[in-house]
Amino acid sequence: MPVKLSAPQASSLLPVKGVQLGFAQAHVRKPNRKDVLVMTLAENSRVAGVFTLNRFCAAPVILCKEYLAQTKGIRALLVNTGCANAGTGDDGLNRAKQSCEALGGLLGLQANQILPFSTGVILEPLPVDRVIAGMPAAIENLKEDNWLNAAEAIMTTDIVAKGTSRQIQLGGKTVTITGISKGSGMIHPNMATMLGYIATDAAVSQAALEAIIQYTVNKSFNCITVDGDTSTNDSLIMMATNLAGNVEIVEDSVDYALLRDTLTEVAIELACAIVRDGEGATKFMTVTVEGGKDEAECRKVAYAIAHSPLIKTAFFASDPNLGRILAAIGYAGIDDLDVNSMELYLGNVLVAEKGGRASSYKEEQGAAIMKESDILVRVVLNRGKQNVTIWTCDFSYDYVKINADYRS
């Protein structure tokens, strides 16, 4: 079960002016589930995206990048689950294009005004006929108040739907932000088998929106890991419909930081929800590495801890087998690390210092913290001033079960 996470109430996901959402049960892979989502955007919306760095990126990712480069007039998004359309070569690209053409025909748009997304099994052809067959139903139920259905329509092995909203005032105007995401294995920075869609009705310049999405992704989706696998299909899209009536936000607007930080807050909540619903997760771990010479070395240490199956299984067992954390710090790749000058904390308890167990540490303290479902691992390197925080989860029987059974 997800760690301290439940699906949002439909009423808590606020409509964003100019964004309509519709879904269909298109039987892409399995019957009787929402597996196609159509999202439409008002004219003059701005759209920015960040995509997987995987060299085997999926056909829809290739098309998204192409279309975003071609036009500023993106007007719709099309998402299917059940098939990733990745590792599918030219044929996959053709099928993705076909789906955009078909939706364009139905909505009166050019194919390149539609961004396509797929998630699911890799290396299998997209059943594009079924996706297309599902479009009329999705268009039929397009409405602004449909975010929870949309969040459900993009789920794969996710147990709960993920979404959140915020409202802020920009120059006296109320601005709404709503985002949804899906995980839940293959979660890794740069990025995850994750799809994330964050929409606002704020007026924002294209340049500002692109600066914000880069900032946001580095503080959120690029700071989570479930199993270290970087997917072929990861995509985060930020959309601004320009309908809130505020003065357009540019990078030196007074309110730029407020908008950026609120969008980032939403992105962090969506990213952490993916970890809390990580495949088989029973614990949510925050790993903070402080006092590094640079961010890169902090990340190395944080990810060495977050990726270690030995550590993840110890957390699953609530076993304060903390030597495994020291071992991970030791092999993280900081060649001149002085293990005698660093400290390791579990929650607020000092566990290790001077190269060994802290004399004040008692096993009962560690055992008590390990029983909690939200656990902080804090490493203080004492080498510099940089800090990094990432989020991960434990490794359970169910992770193996889910991933051994995923296709069956």
Next chain:
Amino acid sequence: MPVKLSAPQASSLLPVKGVQLGFAQAHVRKPNRKDVLVMTLAENSRVAGVFTLNRFCAAPVILCKEYLAQTKGIRALLVNTGCANAGTGDDGLNRAKQSCEALGGLLGLQANQILPFSTGVILEPLPVDRVIAGMPAAIENLKEDNWLNAAEAIMTTDIVAKGTSRQIQLGGKTVTITGISKGSGMIHPNMATMLGYIATDAAVSQAALEAIIQYTVNKSFNCITVDGDTSTNDSLIMMATNLAGNVEIVEDSVDYALLRDTLTEVAIELACAIVRDGEGATKFMTVTVEGGKDEAECRKVAYAIAHSPLIKTAFFASDPNLGRILAAIGYAGIDDLDVNSMELYLGNVLVAEKGGRASSYKEEQGAAIMKESDILVRVVLNRGKQNVTIWTCDFSYDYVKINADYRS
């Protein structure tokens, strides 16, 4: 259960002239198990070692390096299981020294003529009194024909003891090589929670022995991974007692390559045995990456595949979910990889080419190969002439169980 691996017969592990082995049940952590090993070497033996690169390397590793630098007169090895004496600071170093002094006292040697090794739980103090109390019994049963007992005495979560022997002719003299190793989690290049001891009675110069161990480790123990964790205690020791009567082998001897390659063969067998007995392993996978520009990029791809929990769980399930392998190749970190020009084979079956599934590939072919217990994954990058082969195992419920329960 180990994958196609059973313990060697006692009679198949050949005595090596000048090497005696004795064990004790010292109750380091648990009662009624062999947990202390003493190995003695004839005078004028040569010894070389390769150790973990983990910055949190264990106290005995620090001492081994120190003693090997101080003297060419190493005469004994002392191994305990149950406690790694790692993450134990100055106190751990003192305890390791104490154990060498005690054994030196009993054997009439200086402390620095004895190399200490520990394996087991990290971050806990070595119960050195018990190790010392076990020494007289171990010395009492020292004999040349004791390799299987020695292999058993160094086991931790290993299910079967690991050892092998070879005999070759060097200049008309019969030379014997016998090696033992232990795994079985935290197995990763550079290196593993692995201990390996390979002895020969050949006469070999110190320089040649050191060249051989470097060559050997890069072809064997640095090519295996179970879970990507690099331990604090990894050590491989190569010993040559100089009693076979052959003319001393130096680096340009005619027989140098024969000796080197035979030692390497033994090391590969010991390394692969560790993988076959990997924690919870049900499949043994050979991952070969061919046609890379350099060895480093081949290794990146091989380890991306070998470390992916998604791939490892798919192998556990015998599910030819091969898109996960493409995804791993894609995120391995070759920035200019052209996914359209590479090929993926499972066994001898071409699975993917031109960026997608091979038109000749049928799921039944993949399914048939996935049912086997020894599986070859072959990636042809078509970028250059370098090849790398590594070995790994799958990821099962039992891996989680073993590591969640390890301390309890």
